[in-house]
Amino acid sequence: MHDVNKLLEPTGDLAIDIAGLTRVEGEGSLRLQVRNGVIEQAHLEIFEAPRYFEQLVIGRTPDEVIDIVARICGICPVAYQMTAVHAFEHALRIEIDPAVRALRRLLYCGEWIESHALHVYLLHLPDFLRYASAIEMARDHRATVESGLALKKAGNRVVELVGGRAIHPVSVRVGGFSRSFRRAEIVALRETLETALDIALETVDLVAGLDTPEFVRDGRLVALRHPTEYPMNEGRIVSTDGLDLAATDWRSAFREDQVAWSHALQARGRDGRPYLLGPSARITLAGDQLHPTAAAALRRTGLAEEIAVNPYRSIVARAVELVDATAEALDLVEAYEPPDAAATSWRPGPANAAWATEAPRGLIFHAYELDDRGLVAHAQIVPPTSQNQAAIESDLAAFAPRVLDLPRDEATLRIEQLIRSYDPCISCATHFLDLSVETVP
Amino acid sequence: MTLRLPVGRAPWRSRTDRSARATQSVAVEVLVCGSPDRGDDGAPIAAAAVLRQDMAGDVRVRIVGQLDIDDLLAVSADARVVIVDAAVGIRAGQIVELPLTGLVGREDRLRPRSSHALAFPEVIGLAEVMRGRPMRGLIVAIGGRSFGLGAAFSPTVARAIPALATAVRDAIGRLRD
Numbered sequence: 214m215h216d217v218n219k220l221l222e223p224t225g226d227l228a229i230d231i232a233g234l235t236r237v238e239g240e241g242s243l244r245l246q247v248r249n250g251v252i253e254q255a256h257l258e259i260f261e262a263p264r265y266f267e268q269l270v271i272g273r274t275p276d277e278v279i280d281i282v283a284r285i286c287g288i289c290p291v292a293y294q295m296t297a298v299h300a301f302e303h304a305l306r307i308e309i310d311p312a313v314r315a316l317r318r319l320l321y322c323g324e325w326i327e328s329h330a331l332h333v334y335l336l337h338l339p340d341f342l343r344y345a346s347a348i349e350m351a352r353d354h355r356a357t358v359e360s361g362l363a364l365k366k367a368g369n370r371v372v373e374l375v376g377g378r379a380i381h382p383v384s385v386r387v388g389g390f391s392r393s394f395r396r397a398e399i400v401a402l403r404e405t406l407e408t409a410l411d412i413a414l415e416t417v418d419l420v421a422g423l424d425t426p427e428f429v430r431d432g433r434l435v436a437l438r439h440p441t442e443y444p445m446n447e448g449r450i451v452s453t454d455g456l457d458l459a460a461t462d463w464r465s466a467f468r469e470d471q472v473a474w475s476h477a478l479q480a481r482g483r484d485g486r487p488y489l490l491g492p493s494a495r496i497t498l499a500g501d502q503l504h505p506t507a508a509a510a511l512r513r514t515g516l517a518e519e520i521a522v523n524p525y526r527s528i529v530a531r532a533v534e535l536v537d538a539t540a541e542a543l544d545l546v547e548a549y550e551p552p553d554a555a556a557t558s559w560r561p562g563p564a565n566a567a568w569a570t571e572a573p574r575g576l577i578f579h580a581y582e583l584d585d586r587g588l589v590a591h592a593q594i595v596p597p598t599s600q601n602q603a604a605i606e607s608d609l610a611a612f613a614p615r616v617l618d619l620p621r622d623e624a625t626l627r628i629e630q631l632i633r634s635y636d637p638c639i640s641c642a643t644h645f646l647d648l649s650v651e652t653v654p
Numbered sequence: 655m656t657l658r659l660p661v662g663r664a665p666w667r668s669r670t671d672r673s674a675r676a677t678q679s680v681a682v683e684v685l686v687c688g689s690p691d692r693g694d695d696g697a698p699i700a701a702a703a704v705l706r707q708d709m710a711g712d713v714r715v716r717i718v719g720q721l722d723i724d725d726l727l728a729v730s731a732d733a734r735v736v737i738v739d740a741a742v743g744i745r746a747g748q749i750v751e752l753p754l755t756g757l758v759g760r761e762d763r764l765r766p767r768s769s770h771a772l773a774f775p776e777v778i779g780l781a782e783v784m785r786g787r788p789m790r791g792l793i794v795a796i797g798g799r800s801f802g803l804g805a806a807f808s809p810t811v812a813r814a815i816p817a818l819a820t821a822v823r824d825a826i827g828r829l830r831d
Binding site for chain 2: 335346348351352358359362366369378379381
């Protein structure tokens, strides 16, 4: 049956299909099966075609891999580059110049700013303000959208300068960068970032005041944690239930499984439990390492505890991280001194490489086997969304019963809004929603 | 038959540079999407290299890679726009035109293959709202078959690149009139 006003039929038996998820990155859908008011099955179906990047890098050099994996995602290419380059440098024992390390962190900050601004302002905020799209929201809230676009542009500018171009950057190399950056080039970012920081602080105030559905999830959070800085390029893998691993050792605690309803592999703990990554996990597990400006912004919201348990509050976590990334980028710009050389020289050879970094959407893990010629013989690339998929399904199963008696449009909005809270990046595309409701025979 | 992009004929330009250039008065802006190292996704850039050989002074051709709202906000107030991109869902080598008018709300008809964060209609719709006026112009798209890594086009698409350049030139002519 289609086009009913309530999701739940009098029999209590039905299936809910959200055939195309809008304002997420990629091609996916949601299927919920309900019987007698109980969710029997929640499947986030990912039907984006497999992209075979783990095969594409076989036989390639580490530097070629860095360029290839950047093509996995147009929103977070730096995350893929950073994870790969750190894995190779760690395995090949390549020491990088501290100035190069700072530049890489600046580049990562640029990606966080760009990605978070896009998600907060154009993908997620319309849900909270009850608009069907960013276009409709822009008609009534032009200044707000302008703020989001200015933030996104600031992130773009950082990535474009340090990465060589705004989309799919090309400058990162094993041992450093493909070229040196003069101090004047980097300092030229200051004014843009100062303006962006003001907007980011306003963003925290804006999203902290949004009317948010109540929902408490009971699940494990996982993130990197670094002893002296907010996690981005480095840190240990930690969790809310006491996990503490080196960044190279992801596979000792987690595994990837094939599931019938998804083209993406689904990661879980080796004990079978799902876990959640992303801004809320980072703030919960490493919030004490936030930049002081971001920490103050978080305190002002009074929402730190709620961020840990209510996925809808991830928009606040993302806004706080906008402040963190912008403030840190400013510090890095001010302190920048060019390295002695653009890159450290290195020699290819056999190695087992592995590393984890923090993409905007959460922890990302890469592992590579390099053969005697230093070419990739095996690769494993585990993006955040494949790790979050099981947690999203678990949360949807827990949340859906409370909206089943709402009018269809309202329930659909709440469910979609929840999915968008995790900022899933299924590949890199966006399309529309078509909800159909069908009674189970 | 394969065709490779002539190095240096279609440079990636900075978005900052694009914004500065947008202050010049032009009649038609051609925004060329695609990536020169992703197979048929580079076809619009190859067509742009052909177009640049005989473009009138009031036509500006810009390689934008992925269409971003900033690219549209940088279009001169009175200028028309031709957006050139590769597409799936049509026959490889087939060339189609879509008017920008009425595109918003048709997100289902234009799912981007590559990594646009927002679909074309959303980007265009947002730009229209921010500019306070509708975008006037066309999308000219060529059907692609292979979007994998590498600069080689599939044979059908390689053969159709001159026709794509002609289609864009025709669109420019109509918009100038």
